[in-house]
Amino acid sequence: MTSTPADVGTRGESRGAAGTEPAAPSAPRRRRTLSSSQWAAVGFAAPLLVYLVLFYAYPLMRNIDLSVHDYTIRAFVQGNAEFVGLQNYVDVFSSSTFPTALWNTAVFTFGSIAFQFTLGLALAVFFKSSFRLSTTLRAMFLVPWLLPLIVSASTWAWMLNSENGIVNSVITAFGGEQINWLTDPDTALLSVTIANIWLGIPFNLVILYSGLQNIPGDVYEAASLDGAGAWRQFWSITFPLLRPVSAITILLGLIYTLKVVDVIWVMTTGGPGDSSTTLAIWSYREAFGTGQPDFSPAAAVGNLLIVIALVFGFLHLRLQHRQEATS
Amino acid sequence: MTERKVWWKTALGLVFTALMLFPVYWMVNVSFTQTRDLRADPPHWFPWDPTFEGYEAVFAQQLPALGTSLLIGLGSVLLTVVIAAPAGYALALLHLRGGRTLNFLLLVAQMIPAVVMAMGFYAVYNNLGLLNTIPGLIVADSTIAVPFGVLLFTAFMSGIPRELLQAARVDGAGAWRTFWEIVMPMSRNSVLTVSLFAFLWAWSDFIFASTINRNGDLIPITLSIYNYIGNNTTQWNAIMATAVVASIPAAILLVIAQRYVAAGVTAGAIKD
Structure with a gap:
């Protein structure tokens, strides 16, 4: 989610580059103003550059440093x-x-x-045709996303509670068996995945919905004149035309989901055993989750996670x- | 026929929304439930006999945590805007050399998992004596929002008409005055969007709070809820009351600033 405006950057930059053109005719003057404005540019960017070095580069370096040493609390x-070199990684x-x-x-x-993605897309298509209350209801769908993760996670934990949770009480009311959602190794991962979905x-709804807004309406009109039903229209118009937006939505989702700690930690702390332990949870647990912090392996797992995230990022x-090249 | 179809859709929409918001409803419901009814079977679907015990507990115990979260949120907003807005100006309008590289670094920065940053910050703060301090947590929380802020400001400021800037230059305004008197006032909406997200992310942060501020005297509300769950596994009405109170900023922002929220989410994922 943090990464959404990622795209803004590239877009903005290309626009910014185009913006230099009007200044081009007065070449000699431009050179002088450019160099003085270059100083100004560096001045305005300086706080960010210092910030990135101090609060991104330096902590990350310390993190690599942690992973190649044997750090105990002492x-x-x-x-x-x-x-110890690469021993922690081994x-x-x-x-x-x-x-x-x-x-x-x-x-x-x-x-x-x-x-x-599937549910978000289905809802986006559903909300596309405007009906009474559609704008209000669509806004209400944002609520889960705006709540602090710890709030949602603890609510889900209580809903999935074995003895007193609402989910089990509905299941047993319909004659089902009580499920130990969070304490059974077979369902713990499923439970946290449901909460995360x-x-x-x-x-997904918000991004796909605005993607749908950009598909011109006359394409659909032509299709319905040709007698294509709603199902056919979805598969032969909406889905293909939405593919670029879909791809970006899914990748941003991947990058974001890889990092998830809060939800799992609050609901199961990665347990029982390792049954809902992801790489992010493993790293968090080694470093901060027990009374005995073990920073070095935690940092090694963390760096591994960065590599995976970067692969999807690139x-x-x-x-x-x-x-951008095709459009 | 179309009329009926529209009503049918509204009804379906209401059902979907109800399903989606059920956990939120349940949180509110449980927060009003009497302690003795928490384990009732079947559970109480509606708090017919509401109690405010949970909320009394919140206001008796959680006010310092709420204040801390507010302080951290505002501090993070301030730091983010102060760093990101000038940088956006440099990238979008002053054609900073190496701007492409910087943009790329900001994208990469957003991909780094918070748990990794937390470990790095822990190691750095341990040496600097910044562990368990509010300023330390503000800086850490701002790292979630700064790259986002720079990219959003850059995108918006690139759209400011060049004529305005040239006119200012003709009037003898330097880079600083142009920034302060033209660019910033025009970027009001971007400032609002960035501030809103910076605040929400800092307010919701749990990873940094639970790592570099775990033994602090002043802990934010997220960590306070977490500790509360650990200590009082029976008082779920009080836990849920705290959760409701912790959600208030999100609710307020959704009502008064929904436009900016949607703008922030979709900012660039879609080409227009």
Whole structure:
């Protein structure tokens, strides 16, 4: 979600570049003003540059530093941690938690995205035809997304409570068996995924809805003159024309879902056992989740997560460039 | 026939919205439920006999946490706008050399998981003595919003007509005066959108609060709820009352600034 305006940047920049053109005729004067305005530009960007170095680059460097040393709490205070090279990474890869966490991350991420996207798209199509109250109802759909994650997560935790949760009470009222949603290793991951799907629907709805707004209405008119029904129109017009927006929505969702900690941590703390532990949760638990902080493996897992996020991130950028090139 | 179809859609829309907002309703419902009824079977679907115990507990215990969150939110808004707006100006209108690279770095910055940043901040703050301090948390929370802010300001400011800026230059206004007297007043809506998101993200943050401020004297509301759950597993009405109170800023913002919310979400994902 933080990454949405990502796209703004590239768009804005291309527009900014185009904006230099009007100044071009007066070339000699431009050179002088450019260099003095270049100083001004650096001056205005300076706070950001300092900020990025101090509060992005430096913490990230410390993070890499953590991952190649053996930091215990004592070494942390005294600052004499032993250099161990890539040993922490080797430990992470050979840990029994690694395959579980990787698998859970994949299930959690792809499960969340698949349902968020499908439901978001269905709702976007539904809300596209305006009807009485449609604007108000669509605005109400934003609520889950604006609530603090900890609020939503604790609400879901109580709803899924084994003995007193509303979900089980409905299930048993219809003659079903009580399900230990959060405490049974078989359903813990499912439970947090359901909560996360709910959280992501608004984001998908909003972006896909505005994507739909950009499809010209006369395409549909022509199609219905040709006798194409709603179903046919969706598959042969809406879906193909929405593909670029869909791709970006899904990738932003991937980048965002990979990082999720709050929801899972509040609902299950990654348990029982490792059954709902994702890579992000694993890293958080090693560093902050127990009484015995173990920063070095946590940092190694974290760096692994960055690599995965960057792969999807670059995919996103490529896609966007291609889209810009074609339009 | 069309008339009937429209009503049918409204009815369906109401059902979907009700389903979607059910957890929110449930949070409010539980917050008013008597403690003795919390474990009733079947559960009380509506608080016929409401109690304000939960809310009394919130106002007795959580006011400092709410104040802390407010302070952190406002601090984060201020820091974000002060850093991002001038940078957006430099990128969009002053043609900063290396602007493309900077834009790219900002995109990458947004992909870094918060848990990784939290560890880095922990290590850095540990040396600087900034652990468990409000300024430390404000800076950390602002990292969620600064890249977003710069990109949004850049996009908006690129659309400001050049003629205006040239006219200002002819009048002898320097870069600073142009920024302060022309660009900033014109960017009011962007400032609002960026502030809104910076505030909401700082207000909702749990990861940074639970890592670099875990032993602070003043903890924000998110961490307070979390600790509350850990200590009082039976008082779910009080927990949910806290959750309701913690959601108030989001609710207010949704009502008064919905336009800016939608603008922020879709800002650039869609080409127009």
